[in-house]
Amino acid sequence: MTKQQKNNRSFPDSSRVTTLFIGVAIGLVVAILGYLILVPSNHNSQHVEAGIDTPNKPLYWVAPMDPNFKRDKPGKSPMGMDLVPVYENNNAEMSPGTVSIDPVTQQNLGVKTTVIKALTPNKTITALGEVQYAQDEIEHVHSRIAGWIEVLNVRAKGDFIEKGTPLYSIYSPELVNAQEELVIALRQNNATLINAAKLRLRSLAVPQSQIQTLESTRKVSHTVTFLAPISGYVKTLNIQQGFYVEPSVTMLSIASINRVWVIADVFPNDATMLHVGQEGTITSDHLPGQIFEAQLDYLYPKLNELTRTTQARFVVQNRLSHSSQVHIEQMLKPGMFTQIALSYRGENANSENGTVLGVPKQAVIRSGKNDRVVLSLGEGKFKSINVQLGRDFDHYFEVLDGLVEGDEIVTSAQFLIDSESSITSDFKRMETPDSTPSSGHEHHMSMQSPVSQQTDDADSTLEEKTSAWTEATINNVDKERRTVNLSHGYLDAFNMMGMTMNFSVSERIDINEFKVGAKAHVEIVREDSGMFQVKTLHIMSDVETEPNHHQYDHSMGDQQ
Template sequence: MNSLRTFWRLAPARWLLVLLVALSSAACQENKPADKGAVGEKGYYTCSMHPQIHADAPGKCPICSMDLIAVKTAPTTPTPTASAAVYTCPMHPQVHQAKPGLCPICGMDLVKQAGHPTPAGSAAASSADLTLTAQQVTLGNIRTQVIGASPEERPAATVLTGTVTADALHTEGVSSRVAGRIEHLYVRQTGQLLQKGAPLFSVYSEQLQALQQEYLLALTQSREQGGAYRQFAEATAQKLRLLGLSAGQLRQLAARGWPNPVVTYYSPTTGTVQTLDVVQGQYVSEGSPLVTLTNLATVWVEAQLYSPDVAKLPLGKSVTVQVAGESGSHRGKVVFLSPELSGNSQVTLARIQLANPGGRLLPGAQANVLLDAPTTAAPAQLTLRVPVEALIRDGESSYLWTQTGERQYRRVRVSTGEGSASSVPVTAGLPAGAKVVVSGAYLLQSEYALRQGATESMNGMSM
């Protein structure tokens, strides 16, 4: 009975101890972290249209009211080695994963960011690097060129644009010597090659017919009476020669003994028909231009150049000419420099004479005249040159895009000198042998500007 009383007297203390143990166990379980992913993994909620929005809980985007989506950042893991790869989204560079997958914001395939395993924003990440997909490289026509790979590289030549024209010194026009009607036209199209002595056209002329009759009468009288009639016959023959009849036609006229109302005219030179200003059956007057013939054994290239380049192109200088459609180049000689500027364009004209065996170079073709680069500079003074389209100018600064890895590009700031129409010298900022983007640089610059703007917006508007 005493022991029973003792139990009930001590029961409240025992029950109190049991209650404390239960509460302690529950508290431990509450403090135990929930299994929501890898240890140290963090996440946030963002808008797929406005990635600068960050929130700790689900909700609506304050800009477009779309539902926020969950984004998990990389779990806390040991720092990867230099050879480790990081996969990121081309449109959302804030996303980084250690393995391939899809972007949690836009669903695009993540691309490998080789050589930059640390997340953007860390000390080792370069904000000037871009990694593109293979499709972006193809659509953007991204092409690179190694600049300064050879120690023998010299400054590029100055390029002048020009046009192939006919050599006026080897061009001859044929006009009508008499008034009459073109009975037959042997040449019907331009570009036709004619040999010297080939028939051009036949003309009916009453004037020619009367002179032929006068010549035949003078010949007959000179045979019978001689003296003054012989001189008269020679004067009449000279008139016919001046009107275009050849010595052979005069002999045929004398042998035939009667005038021919239709006289044929022949090509005075070998050449190509450049212009044709008459049709068969047309009446022409004395002096009317009919055909223009040009000998394409030599041609001119007429190039425009600014005043500072005139000193580089003295008369008699030999230059290299490249003609559109021709695989090789040609050497020509400067034969003319215009002494005046052309109108308000502040350019002058230079003519370069080229040999044209076979007549392959046709008037009207586009051509480039290359002024030889100076060779007196010492090797230490030589500078690298890049194409004009590779240079990006942003205010007073100049930039180039270089390739640093597979589909990976970096923007570098450079200093430049005075360039030509095709190339610009780089005086500082570009090492020899760098792979410079020569096509698609403006696309990379636009992509870089978009990503920089998105990063600045996220830094300034994160929730």
């Protein structure tokens, strides 16, 4: 190989070295610049993040249904629910019991809110009733003289008789003498005696037609026939043909059912929305498609001792417009059960414009001692406060105290928030009367409302009972005995495994809130009698198609 060829061969190697050197230099420059730019930024961001996360670090985790169940790390509660983190509250100005929840947790819990508004009361009041004879449509028949019943034209209870038709014929020596006196007076043509004799016969209830017959024929009748005073059915029959009767004996009674009474059992809280003269409708399963107009005539002053309900008396005209004969018109029969429906449209509302403050029923937490709602304070802050409830409308309660128009309250997942807030809450609002806008429906509260004061006084005198929260499915409801049958989970406070059993229901809980098949969270206490009682109820779902008993068993297994 010549020298020239060697020189030509070494030139490409020198170019590759130069290119490689330049690439390495550029890489070092980029690396240095990246370190100078990125490392300080990451370092500073770590400090910023630390400054944000440090105060929000959870202090501990708590069971949603039992605030006494605490753990230092995430996990499951005895009921199989995820533990909820509890964060440190560094805001000294926040009201006691205020709970802060970040937006992500709110979404996971399914927190929903609504605004308190003034509503026009609107409720359909329903009640069960029984058809009875109208007492002012009953005629009791007495004989005004002693004698023997020669002829009785009604022989059994339930017989129908028209007004003015013969009812019975009686033989009485006294009646015979009264007739003879009139005949003698007529023969003597003595006007004074004639008038006196006629007056005596009328006082003995002798029909005018028979007096006229006696006056024209001047023949004394051995028996006198008395007529039916009204058209109706024989309600009671205490005599038969041939009986000896006296004035003190009620021989029979006749009742008309052209107009009847319906005695209805109304719940006491619904009775406050009724007034005399209120119109309603009557229906019966025995008369499909038939609707009768009714009017509220009287509200009895005493509760029924057996049903603990208020009795209301309705007057019903017992006839239909297309009927012409009396016995066809009388479709409502005494003893028949009916349904009564009345509409309430705010006739007794507290405000001038006929509206009231309403809170949705699903937002109210009824503990047995007080009624609470979870108030949204904004910026993810919530607090449980006491409220005083009024009348029960179909889907909401009237609010008498504790909330004002425009307040935002929690309607879903409030039970979970309340379990944490109620540990330290004073259940009072932080507003003063001057800080709330004026409204005709607002109930201003000072630092301690009457509701809170009453509750605090009651709590200080009542002995706290051991209680346990659990999840349950409602199997059966006995409204008369105020008991429910539940398939419940593990009751840790009583060391009781999940099972199906009966529970009594606290008087503070509306028994109508229990729906068969619904899934609920319940607080259970043991009564002095030893029976277990549902103290607090929170409906989680309307219908549970198939109770999941395996879930309870699994939860108990984890606990054990």
